Amino acid sequence: MKVTELLAYCHELLEVNAYQDYAPNGLQVEGKQEVTKIVTGVTACQSLINKAIALNADMVLVHHGYFWRNESPVISGMKQKRIKSLLANDINLVAYHLPLDGHLIYGNNAQLAKLWSITDETPQQNSLVRMGRLEYATNIEDFIEMVASSLGRLPLHLPGGPVRVQKIAWCSGGAQNDIEQAIEWGADVFISGEVSEQTTHQALENGIHYLAAGHYATERLGVKVLGEHLAEIFGLEVIFVDVDNPV
CATH class of the missing domain: 3.40.1390.30 (NIF3 (NGG1p interacting factor 3)-like)
Structure with missing residues (x-):
C-alpha cells in the first residue's frame, strides 16, 4: 500500500x-x-x-x-x-511517541493494564499517567513477581506502601516524576520505567511503593500491537524486532 x-x-x-x-x-x-x-x-x-x-x-x-x-x-x-x-x-x-503511550487500545499504558489485569479507573481520562485497581488486593511481593514475570525482568522496588496492594498507578517510560500524581490519587503502587535519586524518599515518605520496571520493558507492547493491527487490517508483513535494553 x-x-x-x-x-x-x-x-x-x-x-x-x-x-x-x-x-x-x-x-x-x-x-x-x-x-x-x-x-x-x-x-x-x-x-x-x-x-x-x-x-x-x-x-x-x-x-x-x-x-x-x-x-x-x-x-x-x-x-x-x-x-x-x-x-x-x-x-x-x-x-x-506520546500517541503510542497514551492510546486507550494500542498505547503502552493500555497494554500494561491488560498485561497486569488492572481495571483502569483514571480520574482524568486524557492523562498519560493511569490509575486502576486489581480485582483483589495482593501481597506486594506477589505483585512484584507478577510484574517481573510479565516483563521478563525484575523491577527495582523502592518500598513505602502497604503490605497488601490493590490501587495501582502507572506510566510507561521515564515518568518517575509522575509519582506525585500517583500519590495525589492515593495509589498503593506507582510503576514507571526509570528512577531518580529522590524517588526513594518520595516513595518512603508518602506511603507508596515505586517499581522501576525498565523504560524499554514498559514500552515494548504498544508498537508491537500497533504493527499487528496494521498487518491484520492491510495485509502487510510486519515483524517485531526485540533489541533488548537493560534500562
Whole structure:
C-alpha cells in the first residue's frame, strides 16, 4: 500500500493532533512510496535498522525516533550513520511517541493494564499517567513477581506502601516524576520505567511503593500491537524486532 495512506490511517487512529510532543510524529525519514513489509521496534537504533535492511523491509516503525526537542540539528556521528543507512536502502522511518503511550487500545499504558489485569479507573481520562485497581488486593511481593514475570525482568522496588496492594498507578517510560500524581490519587503502587535519586524518599515518605520496571520493558507492547493491527487490517508483513535494553 502507499505510505501516504498508511500514515493517514495511523495519524487518525493514534489521534496525533491531541498531543504536544517532543519530536515529530509520523514520517521522519522518507523512503519507498509503496510498503509491503514493516519492521517494528522500540527505538530506531542501528541494530534495528540493520535488521530491517537484512529483512528487506520498506519501513521501520518505532516508538523512539529522531529529531528530539533541543537536540542538535547537525546530522553527524551516530545520527548520520543511522540516517545514511535508511536512505541508502530506501527505508521509511516512522515514529509515534506520546500517541503510542497514551492510546486507550494500542498505547503502552493500555497494554500494561491488560498485561497486569488492572481495571483502569483514571480520574482524568486524557492523562498519560493511569490509575486502576486489581480485582483483589495482593501481597506486594506477589505483585512484584507478577510484574517481573510479565516483563521478563525484575523491577527495582523502592518500598513505602502497604503490605497488601490493590490501587495501582502507572506510566510507561521515564515518568518517575509522575509519582506525585500517583500519590495525589492515593495509589498503593506507582510503576514507571526509570528512577531518580529522590524517588526513594518520595516513595518512603508518602506511603507508596515505586517499581522501576525498565523504560524499554514498559514500552515494548504498544508498537508491537500497533504493527499487528496494521498487518491484520492491510495485509502487510510486519515483524517485531526485540533489541533488548537493560534500562
